[in-house]
Amino acid sequence: MLDQLIATLTPLTFHNRMKALCDLMPNAHSVCSTSFSYEDQILTYLIADQNLPITLFTLDTGRLFEETYATWHATQQAYPHLRITSYAPDAEALTTMIADQGVNGFYEGKEQRLRCCHVRKVEPLKRALDGVDVWISGLRHAHSSFRHDLPMLEMDATHGVIKCYPLLDMEDDALRPFIDAHKVPYNALHDRGFPSIGCAPCTRAVALGDHPRSGRWWWEDESEQECGLHRVDGKLMRVKKD
Numbered sequence: 001m002l003d004q005l006i007a008t009l010t011p012l013t014f015h016n017r018m019k020a021l022c023d024l025m026p027n028a029h030s031v032c033s034t035s036f037s038y039e040d041q042i043l044t045y046l047i048a049d050q051n052l053p054i055t056l057f058t059l060d061t062g063r064l065f066e067e068t069y070a071t072w073h074a075t076q077q078a079y080p081h082l083r084i085t086s087y088a089p090d091a092e093a094l095t096t097m098i099a100d101q102g103v104n105g106f107y108e109g110k111e112q113r114l115r116c117c118h119v120r121k122v123e124p125l126k127r128a129l130d131g132v133d134v135w136i137s138g139l140r141h142a143h144s145s146f147r148h149d150l151p152m153l154e155m156d157a158t159h160g161v162i163k164c165y166p167l168l169d170m171e172d173d174a175l176r177p178f179i180d181a182h183k184v185p186y187n188a189l190h191d192r193g194f195p196s197i198g199c200a201p202c203t204r205a206v207a208l209g210d211h212p213r214s215g216r217w218w219w220e221d222e223s224e225q226e227c228g229l230h231r232v233d234g235k236l237m238r239v240k241k242d
Contacts, residue, residue, distance in 0.1 A: 002153060002162065009164070010152045017152075017166040018043070018136065019050050028133040031055045033125075034084065036071040036187055037197060038175040039138030039167050045184045046166075048079040054136060057085040057128045061120035062094070063199040067189045074185035087124035094119055104201060110220060113202075120199070129159045139165045142172050143196075143213060172212065 005024060009017045022030065032047060032054050034040035047054050058072065076084060097119050098105075106113035129135060139150060156163045172195075179186050189197050193205030195212035206215040 002155060005162070005164075006152050009166075014042075014167050014170055015046065017164070018046055018052055018054065021134065021136075021164060021166075022052050022054070025134065029055075029131060030134040030136060031057055031128070031132050032136040033128070034058050034075075034138075035197065036068055036075065037138060038179060038186060038190060039140060039170075041071075041075065041184050041186055042167065042175070042178055043136065043138055044075060044079065044082070045182055048082055049182075055085065056082055057087060059121050059124050059128070060086045060088045061199050062089060063120065063201055065187075065189060065197065065200045065203075067187050068197060071185055071187045078185050085128070087128045089120045089124060093123065106202065107219065113217065113220070126159065129161055132159075132161050134164060135159070135161045136164045136166065138167055140167055140170055 005021070008024065009020055012020055022028075030053070032040075032043055034044055034056055035058065044056060046052070047056065072084065076082070097115060101108070101112045101115065106116040135156065141150060150165060150168060152166075152168055153162055153164045155161075176190075178184070187194070187197055189205075193207070194203065194215065195206065196216055197203055198216055202217055204215045204218060206212070
């Protein structure tokens with residue numbers, strides 16, 4: 001089934017991949033995660049424009065930029081028939097973590113940062129994917145070395161879902177023209193040197209020509225800069241197979 005989906009969706013343009021997926025899996029419970037990035041806003045537009053039976057959700061970590069919340073609000077106004085379900089950190093786990101390592105303890109070490117990501121993002125994601133068949137994400141090859149060899153679809157054994165990346169082969173320079181052409185709401189931080197936007201304390205602007213994700217967790221080894229949401233068999237690194 002997965003191989004058939006990959007073979008069918010990969011040759012299509014990104015405009016048509018989600019619709020084709022819905023046609024091929026009409027009874028699947030499909031969801032799309034959004035952090036209100038360029039990629040996610042494009043996916044949201046396509047879901048709204050094509051009236052696709054795909055549910056949108058977001059992870060509200062409690063540490064997002066005000067500009068991100070403004071984009072969330074603008075998106076809901078632009079597409080009032082869409083519902084964006086919010087998942088927040090478990091209150092008890094959040095209280096315990098802050099008591100143990102402080103509100104900004106993630107700066108002090110990799111272990112502390114991953115714990116913060118787990119409480120604020122990974123655990124809420126598990127709840128968001130409960131009972132889901134297909135998880136649609138805006139990951140692209142251009143994002144990082146961990147993502148350059150992603151297939152169009154893959155099995156996420158951790159969550160028991162099929163993951164689909166409709167924008168996988170979309171180039172960086174195609175994002176903004178699409179946003180502008182279709183008057184899609186976007187995060188104002190993109191105009192201020194933020195190509196990748198996460199939690200406010202863990203994201204900063206990057207210089208022209210720097211890698212788009214170099215502004216995320218910049219105080220850590222760049223070879224390990226992921227939050228743990230996107231793993232395969234428990235690992236971040238994918239090994240190319242001959």
